[in-house]
Amino acid sequence: MDARSMQIGLVGYGEVGRILAEDLRKLGVAVSAFDLKLLSDSSTAPMQAHAAEHGVTLRASHAELATAADLILSAVTASQAVPVAEACAPSVRAGTYFLDFNSASPGAKIRAAGLIAAVNGRYVEGAVMTSIPPYRIKVPLLLGGPHAAALQPILDSLGFAARIASEKLGVASATKMCRSVMIKGLEAMVIESFTTARAYGVEDQVIASLYETFPGVDWEKQGAYFFQRVIEHGRRRSEEVREVTETVREIGLTPWSASGTAERQAWVADLADASLFGERGTPGFARSADWRVEADRLLGAVNRKKTGGS
DSSP states (O other): GGGGEEEEEEEEEEOOOOHHHHHHHTTEEEEEEEEEGGGGGGHHHHHHHHHHTTTOEEESSSHHHHHSSEEEOOOOGGGGGGHHHHHHHGOOOOOEEEOOOOOOOOHHHHHHHHHHHHOOOOEEEEEOSOOOHHHGGGSSEEEEEHHHHHHHHHHTTTTTTEEESSSSHHHHHHHHHHHHHHHHHHHHHEEEEHHHHHHHTTTHHHHHHHHHHHTSSSSHHHHHHHHHHHHHHHHHHHHHHHHHHHHHHHHTTTOOOHHHHHHHHHHHHHHHHHTTTTTTSSSSTTSSSHHHHHHHHHHHHHHHHHHHHO
């Protein structure tokens, strides 16, 4: 089958799903999508508008999407990786590819693979190795599993930048998870360090010291970027890092660092959900070029809690 004549189903129509849908539709590929938020009246309108603009067919359920798809792309939050495979499996046709984009542990990927394999679907684990928005569909993507080699040329013809990590399931996701110990941990550490330094009035001295130790990093710019990403995507990131903790536990280590990272990311996400940073989707949301603006908001929340304020 010509890749561009395939019916592609996207499970998850958030930021990642919409980017993939846009780039696939530019090639004229038929794309359908389902997201649990489509079942909520408050979240339906933006998705419907985006789908109408780009010619994406919205499906009413996992089953409806899976029945029609030749290739299913699962791009949901980390905790939903296995539940999505479970929901799609009964309706997956034999031979259908199921590409799991989710940032889940090797154990979770192996469990999801078992569900798809049980109905003769072809499960491929995918590990996205950096932030998607700058690269869009060409984001570096590692593939894993016994069907990865067959799927790679199909993905390449659709515009993906995929390479095979291993025929063994779990290798690609382990690579992603171990990287996330560092990347997501650095985000959390910068937010904690910079916000605390701001409270003590020593932020300029701390940043000057960081420039001296790591002269290749623009700490002002990097700090602002980390604050923005965690404020806007902290919930998704915290779920990913909880999968990181499972990855560490699976080899017998106690994930002290990753556990702390997950808590810090979730804490910022809770404050974002409480509209501390303004309404989501507004121009000012998490877009300050100065991380100090966001640190002051965090400190304001801390001080209100200390004094018993709301």
